[in-house]
Amino acid sequence: MKLIRIALLIAALPLAPAHAGEGYDAGYQWAEENDVDDTSSxxxxxxSFNQGCEDYVEENAQVAYEDSEDGEEDDE
Structure with missing residues (x-):
């Protein structure tokens, strides 16, 4: 019975980046699925995984900045 509980607990844990896959696309997808907003993650x-993750973070930071700039222009 204890083994079943342990297995269920492990299955419920979110995937860590090292277990999410390898390569650029996996890093980008992992960052997207986990709403990563800091390259330290x-x-x-x-x-290559790190580069995909970092690119996702940087692209979203740029989009957020552009959105905030658009909002400021509307206030003028």
Whole structure:
């Protein structure tokens, strides 16, 4: 019975970046699925995974900045 409980607890845990897959696309997808907004979360042994994660964060930071700029122009 204890093994079943442990298995259920482990299955409920979110995937850590190192277990989410490898490569650029996996890093980008992981960041997107987990709403990552800081490149410090993009640290794994895989440089391509990290690059995909970092690109997602940077692209979304740019979109957020552009959205805030558009809002300021409307206020004038």
């Amino acid at each position: 993009c640290t794994t042994p895989s440089s």
